[in-house]
Structures are given as C-alpha cells and as structure tokens.
Amino acid sequence: MSYAIRAEGLVKRFGATTALAGVDLAVPAGTVFGLLGPNGAGKTTAVRVLATLLRPDAGTATIGGHDVFAEAHQVRQLIGLTGQYASVDETLTGTENLLLIGRLLGMSRAEAKGRARELLADFHLSDAADRAAKTYSGGMRRRLDLAASLVGRPRVLFLDEPTTGLDPRSRTELWGIVRDLVESGVTVLLTTQYLEEADQLADEIAVIDHGRVIAHGTPEELKAKTGGQALVVRPGDPEELPVVLAILREVAGVEPELSQHTATVAVNDGRVLPTVVRRLDEAEIVVAELALRGSSLDEVFLSLTGHRADDDTPQDEAAQLEGTPA
Structure with a gap:
C-alpha cells in the first residue's frame, strides 16, 4: 500500500x-x-x-x-x-x-x-x-x-x-x-x-x-468497538419525558441521555426493547419515535475519552x- x-x-x-x-x-x-x-x-x-x-x-x-x-x-x-x-x-x-x-x-x-x-x-x-x-x-x-x-x-x-x-x-x-x-x-x-x-x-x-x-x-x-446498541424513544407528548426517562433508567439499569425531547439509553441486552415497549404501553404513552440502532461515532468518542467531541473546554x-x- x-x-x-x-x-x-x-x-x-x-x-x-x-x-x-x-x-x-x-x-x-x-x-x-x-x-x-x-x-x-x-x-x-x-x-x-x-x-x-x-x-x-x-x-x-x-x-x-x-x-x-x-x-x-x-x-x-x-x-x-x-x-x-x-x-x-x-x-x-x-x-x-x-x-x-x-x-x-x-x-x-x-x-x-x-x-x-x-x-x-x-x-x-x-x-x-x-x-x-x-x-x-x-x-x-x-x-x-x-x-x-x-x-x-x-x-x-x-x-x-x-x-x-x-x-x-x-x-x-x-x-x-x-x-x-x-x-x-x-x-x-x-x-x-x-x-x-x-x-x-x-x-x-x-x-x-x-x-x-x-x-x-x-x-x-x-x-463496533463500543459494542451494544442504543435505544431511542421520543414521546408524542414532551411532557411525558420524565416518565419515559424513569422507565428507561429502570429497565436498562443506566442513566439515559436527553436531547431535543428524545431519550437515548445504551442497550446491551436484547430483552430491553420488548420490556420497554410493554412498560410504555402500560403507562399509556404514545411514542413519536422508537428505534434501536447501532453505536454512533459520538458514542464511540464518549466511551473512549469520557467526554464528547464538542466539549469546548480546553483540556x-x-x-x-x-x-x-x-
């Protein structure tokens, strides 16, 4: 080469x-x-x-x-x-x-x-x-x-x-x-x-x-190095975000992230998605977005460095x- x-x-x-x-x-x-x-x-x-x-x-x-x-x-x-x-x-x-x-x-x-x-x-x-x-x-x-x-x-x-x-x-x-x-x-x-x-x-x-x-x-x-996936949930009513965050926190066992009325949580267990869907249904929460996706480069960077790439604070x-x- x-x-x-x-x-x-x-x-x-x-x-x-x-x-x-x-x-x-x-x-x-x-x-x-x-x-x-x-x-x-x-x-x-x-x-x-x-x-x-x-x-x-x-x-x-x-x-x-x-x-x-x-x-x-x-x-x-x-x-x-x-x-x-x-x-x-x-x-x-x-x-x-x-x-x-x-x-x-x-x-x-x-x-x-x-x-x-x-x-x-x-x-x-x-x-x-x-x-x-x-x-x-x-x-x-x-x-x-x-x-x-x-x-x-x-x-x-x-x-x-x-x-x-x-x-x-x-x-x-x-x-x-x-x-x-x-x-x-x-x-x-x-x-x-x-x-x-x-x-x-x-x-x-x-x-x-x-x-x-x-x-x-x-x-x-x-x-691929980060492993796992991310579950993204955006409720139809932004006022229901606190309930969504609580469900994700309890089911996934980690703190979800919140951005523009959307909650995202790291998922390493395939059973999390159906459990979250069931819990959202029980809470009668209508979702505008529900997706399970692979890791992004932003998540890779966070896992490697402990902070996000757009952190403007000089190291x-x-x-x-x-x-x-x-």
Whole structure:
C-alpha cells in the first residue's frame, strides 16, 4: 500500500505542556483520513508539524516519501493547507486573492489568471470573482480559502476544521468538494470535532486525546468497538419525558441521555426493547419515535475519552498554545 503521509513517534512540547506525546499516523494515498479530538487534543499541532510549520521535539514524518524536516522545500511543493478560519485578504477580490497565490508560487501572470478562473468556476464563485472578499458570505469565504490552497495543485491537502462556523448547507457543499478532490487523486487529512463530518467523509479515523492516538480504524470498525446498541424513544407528548426517562433508567439499569425531547439509553441486552415497549404501553404513552440502532461515532468518542467531541473546554494549556504561530 502506498502512503501519502507517514508519522512515527511525533512529540511536541510547549514549555511544561506536551501537545503531542508520540503520535503515529499512516495515511493511504487517495483517501480521506480523519483526525478526531476535542479542543486542545493536539490535532492542529500535528497538522502544523506535518505541514512544516512546526518542528517536533522527537519523531519522524514523511509526505509523499519526502522527509518533512530534511526536505521541507519539496514537501511544501506537494501540500496545501486550509486552517480553521478563512485566511483570504478581505480587501482583494476573489480573482485577486487567487492570482496573488499563483504569483507567489512562481506562476506566470497568464498562468495564474487561468488557474484563478478555473478554481472560481469549480467552487461556484465566478459570479463573485470581481467582488471584494469582505462581501462574501461565510460559506463563500471558506470555498475561496479552499480554492486558494489548491492553486498549486497539491497532492496532499490538510483541512484543519474546515467547516467551523458554517451553516449546514455550506458544510454539505464543502463535503461535496472534498469528495471530488479525493476522486481526482488528492489525499486529504481532515481534522474535525464534528463526528458526523468524519463519518460522512473519512475512509479511516484516528482518535487523538491529550496528544496521543487512542484508537484507529474505519468508522464502522470504531463503532463496533463500543459494542451494544442504543435505544431511542421520543414521546408524542414532551411532557411525558420524565416518565419515559424513569422507565428507561429502570429497565436498562443506566442513566439515559436527553436531547431535543428524545431519550437515548445504551442497550446491551436484547430483552430491553420488548420490556420497554410493554412498560410504555402500560403507562399509556404514545411514542413519536422508537428505534434501536447501532453505536454512533459520538458514542464511540464518549466511551473512549469520557467526554464528547464538542466539549469546548480546553483540556490543558496546549489548547491555547496550538494557536501560537511557529
């Protein structure tokens, strides 16, 4: 198997804080590799090391067979990077932003203009090509930012939480763009806190927590590791939720979770479902939803780390240090 990205034993410390504590990664060429973790887990630090923006304290890494540290110039010719927030120049037009990147990459003016027109069309931005980027919506800015990272036709693309702050429609549009890139042969390393995003896009996932990879596999393999299933119950009358919660708690023997008038409880015994149905019937509770499903990535993450991926509380000082320029 050909690997676009290889990393072994990456360690990075910021003073007394260890942001990476021996990270190993192997990303097959032409795939989407998801790097999951909460704020401060080490995701952005890992991306910056692989993108030659930070030098680790220990470990090795290669991109396309080139050593990230000894052959940084060659690596930079192979990669593109889109960070957590759009980095386009808001005073320039869409065309001018891409033209600037092309010229910085050594393209002739004609070549850079042609590439800018091509990318603006690909990202459905042609109609806004001559408008200042400050007039773009959030989704348009993210598309322009991603287009800028593709001016040099990279073989490996790092997307560091690319859909942060986007509405659901813009996020879905960006997912489609990522899929098209992979079909064209680009390898994508995606960091995200959105587990649905990883489930939708990633061929393989590594879960990182406190600077360590604590689990690795396909989305389905990770879901299978948790075992069991989840029983979901939504009563027709939200005021009956307390009774539903009490029934689930008593029958399943664990505390159910409540979200948007829906109760969910982990189930490891096939007898729980018929018992819950009988108890709901006895209580004369009409349900709007009753389902038994497999584990989600959110539940996988919770079982592995003890907290949810969307927990915005930084785990340690590294959460702040990751934003420090190299």
